[in-house]
Amino acid sequence: xxxxxxxxIFKLDPELAHNLAIKSLKLNYFPKYKLKNNDSIKTTIFxxxxxxxxxxxxxxxxxxxxxxxxxKLGFGFVEVGTVTxxxxxxxxxxRIFRLEEDLALINRLGFNNSGSDKVYYTIxxxxxxxxLGINIGPNSNSKNRIEDYxxxxxxxxxxxxxxxxxxxxxxxxNLRSFHDxxxxxxxxxxxxxxxxxxxxxxxxxxxxxxxxxxxxxxxxSDLLIKYRIEAVIISNTTEKIEKI
Ligand SMILES: Cc1cc2nc3c(=O)[nH]c(=O)nc-3n(C[C@H](O)[C@H](O)[C@H](O)COP(=O)(O)O)c2cc1C
Numbered sequence: 001x002x003x004x005x006x007x008x009i010f011k012l013d014p015e016l017a018h019n020l021a022i023k024s025l026k027l028n029y030f031p032k033y034k035l036k037n038n039d040s041i042k043t044t045i046f047x048x049x050x051x052x053x054x055x056x057x058x059x060x061x062x063x064x065x066x067x068x069x070x071x072k073l074g075f076g077f078v079e080v081g082t083v084t085x086x087x088x089x090x091x092x093x094x095r096i097f098r099l100e101e102d103l104a105l106i107n108r109l110g111f112n113n114s115g116s117d118k119v120y121y122t123i124x125x126x127x128x129x130x131x132l133g134i135n136i137g138p139n140s141n142s143k144n145r146i147e148d149y150x151x152x153x154x155x156x157x158x159x160x161x162x163x164x165x166x167x168x169x170x171x172x173x174n175l176r177s178f179h180d181x182x183x184x185x186x187x188x189x190x191x192x193x194x195x196x197x198x199x200x201x202x203x204x205x206x207x208x209x210x211x212x213x214x215x216x217x218x219x220x221s222d223l224l225i226k227y228r229i230e231a232v233i234i235s236n237t238t239e240k241i242e243k244i
Contacts (some may be wrong), residue, residue, distance in 0.1 A: 014096040025066035035074040046203040050131050052076040058135035063114045064122050071130040083136030085151040087115030107237050112172040116155045123159050135164040146190050164205040168236035188227040203230035210235030
């Protein structure tokens with residue numbers, strides 16, 4: 001069926017196609033077949049058993065509008081976001097580009113989202129029917145980026161099964177400076193302190209860039225171990241565009 005409508009969808013601007021996908025999932029119409037559970041692909045993650053290990057990455061359901069529809073479709077888990085403390089428009093359009101030959105997309109959205117209050121309200125009203133991760137990040141005009149992560153941690157620690165500290169995006173100026181040893185140490189120690197204050201054990205994942213140097217991998221890994229980070233998500237849009 002997809003092959004038939006693919007050429008039609010590819011005539012649309014990619015961001016419009018994305019928005020239409022969200023709208024149609026909101027209508028919640030699904031074919032009648034139901035995926036059979038298969039015990040061999042059941043997985044346990046963060047102490048919860050999920051039906052399969054294939055999830056939807058951050059960036060599709062940015063505002064937490066359709067995570068239950070995605071779970072119903074058969075995904076094993078969904079990560080919503082990236083959510084920032086306050087709503088923001090993101091970069092100017094066009095900001096998603098198809099690389100048809102490579103069967104890929106380049107994303108330059110820049111954390112467009114409705115902000116943490118709205119997303120909190122949406123999820124509170126519509127409890128997730130499966131494992132839900134919330135991916136958090138700072139606003140582009142933030143004066144204190146670590147505080148932005150903490151605002152989102154405080155907002156979401158009771159709603160999510162895990163939180164992703166997103167330092168991987170190339171589309172928020174200087175976000176990737178959190179890969180530097182000192183900055184990452186400050187960020188992770190602040191997260192750890194805030195978790196202690198909140199008396200929460202919510203699992204934390206850190207989403208890192210695909211563009212880090214080999215020598216930085218060890219430095220970053222040491223810090224992730226030092227702060228007992230439960231998961232690492234690799235990776236995101238690269239800034240190294242090479243013609244193969
Ligand atoms: C349109 C688009 C929007 C994205 N938005 C986000 C985002 O808001 N936060 C994030 O952490 N990753 C975002 N990503 C990155 C994806 O979550 C994923 O890490 C990336 O696409 C690499 O996975 P892939 O190789 O399977 O595509 C986005 C990707 C795309 C294509």
